[in-house]
Amino acid sequence: MIGQLIALLLTFAVLSYVWRDNPLYRMTESIFVGVALGLFAAFEVRQVLLPRFWDRLAAGPATGAAWVATLLVILVVALMLARLVPPLAWLGRVPIAVAVGSLAGMAAAGFVRAVLVPQVGASAASLVITDSLAHERGVCLLESQPANALTNVACSFGPYLNQLFIFAGVVAGLVYFVFSRGENKGLRAVSRFGGWIVMMTLGVTLGFMAMAHFAVTIGRAQTMMETPGLALLALAIVVLTLLCLRRDPPKAV
Amino acid sequence: MRWLAVIALAAAIAAGIWSTRPAPRAGIAPQVTQAHAALSGLGAGDFVLLAVDFDPASVPELSPFVRLTLDIALMRGARVVTLSLSPHGAMLAERYLREALADRKGTYGRDAMNLGFIEGRGTAVHLTGMPLQRMASRDHAGNLLGDLPLASDIARLSDAALFVVASSGSPGAFDWLMQGQGRFAKGLLLATTSHEGPELAAFYASGQLSGLVAGARDVSAFADLAANDPRLHTDPSSASHLRGLAEQMRAHRWAHLALVLCLVIGQGVTSWRGRKKGAA
């Protein structure tokens, strides 16, 4: 119960920012920064460095390749300390360069294999009548019971028209980004259509983003509703505290 | 802004209280049906890799899905290995795993285990293709993997029947998609907050996913499917437990409607006032 009360106190202290910027909010923010840093640092030490490197190193050379690999890793990472010695500072860039190169290589390979090839392939496949279209037609007819001439036509052509729309949208979108100022009327028209597609995409993204943020708000409300008595007590304590504290400039935006 | 925030919170609370009425049953999207089929198709002898990569703020949207995944897998006799690409994900995974094992009377180390936080993001996904001992030597609680029977049965995590990823951003779904899909994961099922839903829709449309559950609406639909699936009603408590999770998500959907209406009406009022000022 103490834990729940503390959680609610902290929640209301943060939400007090809605009224105005205040010392209680800033204190709570500082506590969060400290706890978050402590959490991440503790995990890096206890879950990453100790089991992955210290344990293996402590197991000794008898473990063979594992020990040698671990030692090499520690030596490379230790090069970062070279930055403290000016003549050797250039060595300190080696681990950073390795990390940047590795992550860039991994990202590029991942993007090509999991994004570029499948997405371009799926867009091109939009022009072909595939089994999945037949499946979509079946699902459409099932959901449109009772079937009539109109639903039959809609379900027969609807999925294929959608695929064509996607293909046209992808091409137009790429034209929009590459040729933002079209040289001729045709290209400008395609680019304009691409602009609409991008706007609709951004609209969908904004709508979904709003829903995600509503969920966070709903979550806080649900927490308050779990123990309404404690929530009211916490609210009362926070309000009293705010009244007692001096108001600091600047005011809330 | 302050009045809007107060009204929004009040609307969410009121909708939560009023939500004892069942929400209208929305049409269930095919990606959700596919996700449910993928999980319900698990059998004894399978194991599933569950990556819990969301933060505490996303708990309202994604925790019911994680609980359902754990429940469904354990009800079907499959074993579960959880891990996370972020520290808070590891803490949440441990909490849900212990709760699910207590509810389903499972044993930690035999039916499920939590490998905890694996640093490296995309690099961690690569490690799923390597022998398990190279990925981690201890679990989240610090137990040696060699002492856990489940760890002895698993050669490498890429042998999992399914990778299920519950993610709210970075690190998360994209790391698993880019490094794992088509290479280490036999099947990849993603559950995300509404934030990532639109982007991941393109990956579902290209056939790269075994299912996609994006946002509270899809999680609610998934919960309804699970609650009404007789294959999952293995004992008297399981049906009511699944229905309880479905009810929890229905409260969400009513609260969503209340907030959407607040925003749309607020936007309308602001535009009208702006036009009035302009005319004057």
Added chain:
Amino acid sequence: MTKAGAPIVCAMVAATYWTLEPVVDVARDGWLKTFAADLVIAIIAVVTLVAITGVLAREGRKVVRRESGHLNATLVLVAFALTFAIGVAEGPAGECFVWIFDYVYAPLESSLLALVAFALVDTALRRMRARSGETALLIATATLVMLGRAPTSGTVGTLITPVADWLTRVPNVAGQRVLLIGAAIAACSTLLRLLLGIERDYLGERRT
């Protein structure tokens, strides 16, 4: 090899290994792959700790010099010290550490995000005016999607929900594919610049 060249060559070698690794994959179970993966993990872990130390040093300076905000800086340091000490002593599954996560970190993180998120959405939608056809299309799409994803019954649900679903499944997929293809090309371009030694921002050198 010059002092400037060594890090660049290291970056090139690392980038080449990880780019070719999925294609070649001979090091799947070998210690070369373990070494390469562990190296990246270790560097990220150490860099994270260095960054945390930097933040703490800045807060420490505020306390020592009694600058503005030194009381809050003290709170940061105390909260860090407690959490770190408990985390390292007990481990992530320890009772006190779990308590701190459940009753301090989680509610704070959720509440801060709720505050920020609400302000973002409120500002974005208040400031947006339908000044052109395209902006009007954006606002209309966002509104339809929001209404379509919430529970609606009767005629309203029958009209809005299919439109919202169509917007998500068709034009959104087209637009997202454009953005994803663009991002993929950008990633390949960055890799190429790295491999050719043109990209040097990570070394702190300005581009010529």
